[in-house]
Amino acid sequence: MMLLRSSFAVLALILGAALLPGRALAAPGAVPAPVSLPALPGGPVVLSVSGAGGERHYSLAELEALGLWEVATSTFWPGDEGVYQGALLSAVLADAGYAAATAVRVSALDGFSQELPRADWTDWPLLLATRRDARPIGRRDKGPLRLVYPRDMDAALHDTLYRLRWVWLVRRIEVLAD
Amino acid sequence: MGGAGRLRRHRFVLLTACVLLFVTGSVLHLWANVSRIEAALPLASLHKERDFAALLDDVGRLEAALRLAAAAPDAAHREQLAFALDLAILRHRDNRGIYADSALPEVAPLQEALAAELGALDAVLENPAAGPADLLPLVERVAAQLTRLKALNDRVFQHSMEQASAQRTHLGRLRHTVSAMIVLLGALGLALAALLLRQQRYIRELTARDLALQAAEHTQRELRERLERIADNVPGVIFQYRERPDGAASCPYASRGLQENFGLAPEEAAADAAALFRTIHADDRAKVQESLRRSAQDMAPCQCEYRVVHGGVEAWMSSHATPQREPDGSLLWHGYTYDVTRRRLAEEEIKHLAFYDPLTGLPNRRLLMDRLRQVLAASGRSRASGALLFIDLDNFKTLNDTPGHDCGDILLQQVAERLRQSVRGGDTVARLGGDEFVVMLQGLGERQDEVATHAEQVGEKILAVLNMPYLIGGQEYHGTPSIGVALFGEHEQRVEELLKRADLAMYQAKEAGRNTLRFFDPAMQALVAAHSALEGEMRLALRLGQFVLHYQPQYDGCGTLIGVEALVRWAHPERGLIPPGEFIPLAESGGLILPLGQWVLETACAELARWPGADETRPPSVAVNVSARQFRHPDFVDNVLGALQRGGLSAQQLKLELTESLLLENVEETIARMVQLKSHGVGFALDDFGTGYSSLSYLKRLPLDQLKIDRSFVRDVLSDPNDAAIARTVIALGQTLGLYVLAEGVETEAQRAFLVEHGCHAFQGYLFGRPQPLEALTVRQVPALALP
Numbered sequence: 001m002m003l004l005r006s007s008f009a010v011l012a013l014i015l016g017a018a019l020l021p022g023r024a025l026a027a028p029g030a031v032p033a034p035v036s037l038p039a040l041p042g043g044p045v046v047l048s049v050s051g052a053g054g055e056r057h058y059s060l061a062e063l064e065a066l067g068l069w070e071v072a073t074s075t076f077w078p079g080d081e082g083v084y085q086g087a088l089l090s091a092v093l094a095d096a097g098y099a100a101a102t103a104v105r106v107s108a109l110d111g112f113s114q115e116l117p118r119a120d121w122t123d124w125p126l127l128l129a130t131r132r133d134a135r136p137i138g139r140r141d142k143g144p145l146r147l148v149y150p151r152d153m154d155a156a157l158h159d160t161l162y163r164l165r166w167v168w169l170v171r172r173i174e175v176l177a178d
Numbered sequence: 179m180g181g182a183g184r185l186r187r188h189r190f191v192l193l194t195a196c197v198l199l200f201v202t203g204s205v206l207h208l209w210a211n212v213s214r215i216e217a218a219l220p221l222a223s224l225h226k227e228r229d230f231a232a233l234l235d236d237v238g239r240l241e242a243a244l245r246l247a248a249a250a251p252d253a254a255h256r257e258q259l260a261f262a263l264d265l266a267i268l269r270h271r272d273n274r275g276i277y278a279d280s281a282l283p284e285v286a287p288l289q290e291a292l293a294a295e296l297g298a299l300d301a302v303l304e305n306p307a308a309g310p311a312d313l314l315p316l317v318e319r320v321a322a323q324l325t326r327l328k329a330l331n332d333r334v335f336q337h338s339m340e341q342a343s344a345q346r347t348h349l350g351r352l353r354h355t356v357s358a359m360i361v362l363l364g365a366l367g368l369a370l371a372a373l374l375l376r377q378q379r380y381i382r383e384l385t386a387r388d389l390a391l392q393a394a395e396h397t398q399r400e401l402r403e404r405l406e407r408i409a410d411n412v413p414g415v416i417f418q419y420r421e422r423p424d425g426a427a428s429c430p431y432a433s434r435g436l437q438e439n440f441g442l443a444p445e446e447a448a449a450d451a452a453a454l455f456r457t458i459h460a461d462d463r464a465k466v467q468e469s470l471r472r473s474a475q476d477m478a479p480c481q482c483e484y485r486v487v488h489g490g491v492e493a494w495m496s497s498h499a500t501p502q503r504e505p506d507g508s509l510l511w512h513g514y515t516y517d518v519t520r521r522r523l524a525e526e527e528i529k530h531l532a533f534y535d536p537l538t539g540l541p542n543r544r545l546l547m548d549r550l551r552q553v554l555a556a557s558g559r560s561r562a563s564g565a566l567l568f569i570d571l572d573n574f575k576t577l578n579d580t581p582g583h584d585c586g587d588i589l590l591q592q593v594a595e596r597l598r599q600s601v602r603g604g605d606t607v608a609r610l611g612g613d614e615f616v617v618m619l620q621g622l623g624e625r626q627d628e629v630a631t632h633a634e635q636v637g638e639k640i641l642a643v644l645n646m647p648y649l650i651g652g653q654e655y656h657g658t659p660s661i662g663v664a665l666f667g668e669h670e671q672r673v674e675e676l677l678k679r680a681d682l683a684m685y686q687a688k689e690a691g692r693n694t695l696r697f698f699d700p701a702m703q704a705l706v707a708a709h710s711a712l713e714g715e716m717r718l719a720l721r722l723g724q725f726v727l728h729y730q731p732q733y734d735g736c737g738t739l740i741g742v743e744a745l746v747r748w749a750h751p752e753r754g755l756i757p758p759g760e761f762i763p764l765a766e767s768g769g770l771i772l773p774l775g776q777w778v779l780e781t782a783c784a785e786l787a788r789w790p791g792a793d794e795t796r797p798p799s800v801a802v803n804v805s806a807r808q809f810r811h812p813d814f815v816d817n818v819l820g821a822l823q824r825g826g827l828s829a830q831q832l833k834l835e836l837t838e839s840l841l842l843e844n845v846e847e848t849i850a851r852m853v854q855l856k857s858h859g860v861g862f863a864l865d866d867f868g869t870g871y872s873s874l875s876y877l878k879r880l881p882l883d884q885l886k887i888d889r890s891f892v893r894d895v896l897s898d899p900n901d902a903a904i905a906r907t908v909i910a911l912g913q914t915l916g917l918y919v920l921a922e923g924v925e926t927e928a929q930r931a932f933l934v935e936h937g938c939h940a941f942q943g944y945l946f947g948r949p950q951p952l953e954a955l956t957v958r959q960v961p962a963l964a965l966p
Contacts, residue, residue: 077272080272109261109265110232110235110236110265112232138264139261139264139265139268140264140267140268140271141268142268142272169265169268
């Protein structure tokens with residue numbers, strides 16, 4: 001009888017653990033890591049970062065100079081998955097003098113914009129992608145700049161909430177508060 | 179409750195927590211999922227709408243840019259158009275997924291058409307030289323697509339809303355289901371917890387009860403073991419004895435002492451008490467049973483002392499037990515038994531010390547006086563008589579003084595032993611002290627002269643025995659006693675008086691020169707002297723042939739002579755013919771009866787064989803009286819057969835007459851001897867029948883031929899109804915047993931008539947003829963005596 005009771009307890013524990021929200025293991029490359037690629041030639045300004053402390057402008061080369069990272073990820077859209085390279089959003093904000101920013105508004109060329117809370121770039125290595133498969137991204141392919149969440153690193157990022165935050169055709173970042 | 183209990187409780191808490199955690203976790207998980215789906219649902223449809231709206235915006239922007247470029251084709255407008263086209267292509271490409279999973283059939287054609295227009299525009303713009311003329315036709319086409327797109331957008335929005343509504347309803351239902359499941363799960367969890375709690379409480383109760391039971395059992399066992407330990411170590415036996423209504427007896431409990439005291443394992447007695455009773459001395463079993471029976475009857479404690487024999491050793495036990503009645507009707511005694519052998523031995527030793535002389539082991543003065551008192555009281559009633567012999571050793575003082583005290587003690591012990599061996603079992607030899615002994619003889623006879631004769635004989639024997647040399651300390655010693663005799667039983671006498679008389683007689687013996695015997699009564703002395711003389715004369719008479727035989731005839735009912743009884747007479751030269759009553763008792767006590775009896779037997783056989791008057795066809799038999807001493811003699815059978823042979827008489831003609839007292843002594847040997855003689859043809863008659871206490875069962879077993887009715891009954895058969903009844907009974911008994919009945923002492927015709935009337939077979943007496951020498955006897959018919 002004691003044995004039966006013990007096995008019952010163990011079974012309950014196993015079932016409970018299996019049914020509780022789990023955290024899948026990340027696939028290789030799903031976690032962003034620093035990468036080194038040949039530098040791009042200098043070009044026009046693609047990004048403006050503005051806030052209470054003034055405005056900064058960046059070309060693709062300048063952004064990549066802040067440190068190039070790489071992530072292999074799926075996206076919310078079919079045929080959109082790939083290996084993306086770019087600068088960390090946190091690095092860009094720090095470079096622009098807004099390391100302590102608590103929220104930012106990211107705006108696109110087509111007028112679309114989204115507010116991002118600080119947690120997004122502190123909890124995850126959020127990429128401001130400049131390249132896909134090591135090549136610059138065209139406008140028709142959501143370039144030249146797009147936000148890439150390391151979606152396969154954390155199942156939480158599969159939530160549709162984040163679908164809107166994958167801003168593409170990024171042109172401007174406004175620091176809302178710091 | 180110990181460590182195990184605490185562990186169990188902890189495990190239970192852990193188990194319950196796990197179950198609750200599991201249930202709560204599952205419920206929360208489910209709830210969270212439902213909520214998330216619910217939250218995501220409008221968002222998902224929103225994406226679709228938004229994407230479509232975005233496409234609409236992009237195409238709208240494209241149309242506007244196209245119109246501007248067509249109107250004023252400058253660089254800025256061209257760049258604006260290129261940007262708008264890029265966005266439209268991006269959106270269109272990106273929206274492929276939406277088109278693919280769209281349920282609306284209009285979507286696919288629109289997609290193709292839009293793709294064609296975008297492709298055409300792209301191709302135009304590829305050419306840097308393209309002008310408004312190239313762009314203008316496209317304006318209308320894109321506008322047309324825009325219009326279709328707008329219409330489709332409304333449809334998509336509406337469809338999306340419908341879908342969302344349906345999903346929300348479905349989700350609502352799911353939410354209800356989940357809620358119900360949550361409630362159910364909660365209830366189940368609670369029920370499970372309650373069940374577990376109850377079970378746990380139940381288990382605890384059971385455990386507690388179990389523990390209490392164990393404790394009680396333990397206490398009980400301990401108590402029982404303690405009691406058994408005590409019972410087993412107490413000397414003796416503690417027991418229960420049960421008697422069931424059906425008579426079965428057992429010892430449900432007996433302590434280990436049973437083995438030691440009764441040689442019996444308690445288990446053996448538990449099954450059946452018979453094994454226990456077998457260990458009790460056969461003589462004491464009835465006593466024990468009786469004690470138990472009385473205890474059961476009065477429901478009173480029973481107490482009993484008895485002997486137990488085991489391993490060949492006899493031990494005295496004392497048992498005490500108290501009975502109680504059981505519900506099933508049986509009786510249960512609780513009691514104890516202990517060994518009282520030592521106490522018994524001590525008591526016996528005390529008794530022995532009080533009543534026996536430690537040096538010789540003989541009864542002391544006190545016991546002698548005690549027994550004498552009893553014998554005198556008894557003899558006063560029964561007229562049985564005895565004698566007291568006072569024995570004093572001559573010159574004992576000299577012996578006692580010279581070689582030392584030890585020699586005197588040894589002599590006294592040897593004297594005691596010789597005295598003990600000189601008397602019969604019923605007689606008492608006592609030591610009064612110093613060198614004084616007393617011998618008390620009982621049952622010597624009824625007549626004073628008889629008693630005196632016997633006493634004198636014993637006295638003479640003691641004189642002879644004590645005169646034999648003693649071996650003391652390797653040296654031979656000669657000693658003599660002086661004996662004084664006092665008779666008792668004739669008158670009422672006091673014990674002290676009697677002892678004094680014997681003492682006085684002993685002094686007379688001393689004065690008469692020691693080593694002799696004297697009677698207290700001078701007349702007795704004279705009588706004894708006379709008896710001695712007579713015995714001597716008798717011995718001489720036997721040698722001189724002064725004894726003669728007379729024969730008395732015996733007739734049957736027809737008056738025919740059937741036999742004669744041989745009767746001895748002493749033809750004394752001075753005193754004439756002496757009847758047997760005067761010398762036979764003396765001959766019997768002196769041992770002269772053996773040669774005299776043999777002489778009678780030889781003579782009777784020889785004389786009858788040569789008797790000329792005998793009827794040749796029916797030779798008469800001769801009846802010869804046989805005394806007990808004669809009959810018991812080892813050579814008796816040979817002597818009888820020798821007499822027959824020497825006399826030349828047929829065994830069938832000899833009839834031996836025995837007395838009742840002779841027959842009753844040592845019955846088995848008597849029967850064996852009779853059967854032996856009977857096998858040779860010798861017949862047997864029972865003399866004086868009816869005077870003793872014959873046992874009829876023995877009478878039946880004896881190989882007798884004839885019963886003789888004693889003359890005392892025949893004498894008064896007509897006047898005394900009792901004698902008549904006895905005579906009748908004897909005759910009837912004889913007939914029943916198939917014996918020939920002969921009446922003695924028939925003196926009158928009336929007596930004969932009475933006897934004949936009652937069936938008596940034969941007669942003897944003065945009416946038919948007195949005892950007379952054989953030559954005087956003639957065979958004559960008694961005519962008047964013919965059958966009635």
